[in-house]
Amino acid sequence: MIRINENYTKLKASYLFADIARRVGAYVAAHPESAVIRLGIGDVTEPLPPACVEALHAATDEMSRRATFKGYGPEQGYPFLRELVAQRDYADRGCRVEPDEVFISDGSKCDCGNMQEIFATDIRVAIPDPVYPVYVDTNVMAGRTGEAADGRYEGILYLESTAANGYVPQVPDAPADLVYLCFPNNPTGAVATRPQLEAWVAYARRNKAVILFDSAYEAYIRDPAIPHSIYEIEGARDVAIEFRSFSKTAGFTGTRCAYTVVPKTLLAWDRAGRPHALHSLWNRRHTTKFNGVAYPIQKAAAAIYTDAGRSQTRGLTDFYLGNARLIRAAMAALGLRCVGGDNAPYIWIDVGRDSWEFFDLLLEKAQVVCTPGAGFGRCGEGHVRISAFNSRENVEKALVRIAAALK
Numbered sequence: 001m002i003r004i005n006e007n008y009t010k011l012k013a014s015y016l017f018a019d020i021a022r023r024v025g026a027y028v029a030a031h032p033e034s035a036v037i038r039l040g041i042g043d044v045t046e047p048l049p050p051a052c053v054e055a056l057h058a059a060t061d062e063m064s065r066r067a068t069f070k071g072y073g074p075e076q077g078y079p080f081l082r083e084l085v086a087q088r089d090y091a092d093r094g095c096r097v098e099p100d101e102v103f104i105s106d107g108s109k110c111d112c113g114n115m116q117e118i119f120a121t122d123i124r125v126a127i128p129d130p131v132y133p134v135y136v137d138t139n140v141m142a143g144r145t146g147e148a149a150d151g152r153y154e155g156i157l158y159l160e161s162t163a164a165n166g167y168v169p170q171v172p173d174a175p176a177d178l179v180y181l182c183f184p185n186n187p188t189g190a191v192a193t194r195p196q197l198e199a200w201v202a203y204a205r206r207n208k209a210v211i212l213f214d215s216a217y218e219a220y221i222r223d224p225a226i227p228h229s230i231y232e233i234e235g236a237r238d239v240a241i242e243f244r245s246f247s248k249t250a251g252f253t254g255t256r257c258a259y260t261v262v263p264k265t266l267l268a269w270d271r272a273g274r275p276h277a278l279h280s281l282w283n284r285r286h287t288t289k290f291n292g293v294a295y296p297i298q299k300a301a302a303a304i305y306t307d308a309g310r311s312q313t314r315g316l317t318d319f320y321l322g323n324a325r326l327i328r329a330a331m332a333a334l335g336l337r338c339v340g341g342d343n344a345p346y347i348w349i350d351v352g353r354d355s356w357e358f359f360d361l362l363l364e365k366a367q368v369v370c371t372p373g374a375g376f377g378r379c380g381e382g383h384v385r386i387s388a389f390n391s392r393e394n395v396e397k398a399l400v401r402i403a404a405a406l407k
């Protein structure tokens with residue numbers, strides 16, 4: 001008799017954003033006249049930068065000619081893109097990353113969800129709360145936790161991010177083997193300072209742990225003192241894997257391209273205490289289960305690094321940060337405390353009441369979708385996340401409606 005992976009039964013019935021989409025879908029079906037504005041899931045609205053579109057067209061034309069047609073590419077990504085990433089995103093910032101340490105993929109959600117596969121199931125995992133739900137759910141699926149009780153899974157070491165610590169979790173007293181960190185943070189929009197990241201790297205080195213550093217929102221950092229990469233911290237190459245995405249940087253949520261850096265110096269141990277290079281394990285996993293990102297998409301991603309591409313993508317992130325400023329100002333004017341939005345496209349708002357109740361209120365009274373903080377973990381209760389990803393017109397309209405609904 002075929003049996004299921006029973007770890008899946010420990011999960012909430014549906015993924016957070018699928019749950020929200022279902023509730024919004026039901027509301028729209030019942031109120032077909034309503035013009036709902038979506039500031040929930042962080043999905044970009046502005047079109048691809050022209051430099052990327054030109055590269056996409058040119059690469060598609062190459063695919064139409066026998067002489068330049070391409071079949072399977074290297075699973076890890078074409079050298080032209082891996083080299084650009086290593087040079088422009090790392091060497092230019094003083095970080096050492098070799099092109100063959102860069103693995104091109106179709107998204108950071110997949111990479112940070114899949115990465116846990118190369119580690120033992122009986123390791124101790126530390127995960128922030130609130131958090132992007134993929135980190136928790138994929139560890140539950142893999143069997144690293146017990147059952148959920150009161151919004152938390154048995155076996156996970158939760159790293160609380162609250163107003164008291166500026167939404168940046170401190171290193172715990174207890175040891176962990178695998179630590180998830182995300183800066184600029186989703187959902188709170190908080191950023192980590194250099195000393196805070198140094199403390200995490202020192203913790204990982206002390207505990208022979210690995211940090212999975214999700215830096216998908218790096219392009220939104222404007223404060224020059226904030227590190228863009230964990231590899232700006234001395235010693236991080238020995239303890240950290242970094243995830244980056246073109247989704248929020250260049251509007252690739254529907255186009256799909258991201259990358260993960262696994263340094264060759266990064267080790268983990270087997271039961272007998274023998275060291276293994278995680279680069280080899282991830283390379284094995286990636287080449288076995290993934291067939292590479294389409295050539296035209298990789299060409300479009302490479303165009304981000306041209307002069308035109310750089311200024312166009314900067315224009316995009318500046319635009320969304322402009323929305324974020326408006327959202328913050330409007331929330332402050334309503335007397336709501338909020339963080340984020342200055343180096344991140346998310347604003348984390350203390351609404352002082354049940355977050356799903358507030359979500360329902362905004363949906364019903366303002367026809368605006370936000371994300372209830374409780375969906376990101378127990379510490380998210382009492383908060384909602386508003387995303388800056390939408391047109392200026394929709395953001396302005398949403399803010400007027402929210403103000404009227406909360407009067």
Ligand code: MLT
Pocket residue numbers: 040041042043109132186
């Ligand atoms: C979010 O809204 O948290 C993100 O868009 C989700 C994602 O990037 O998968």
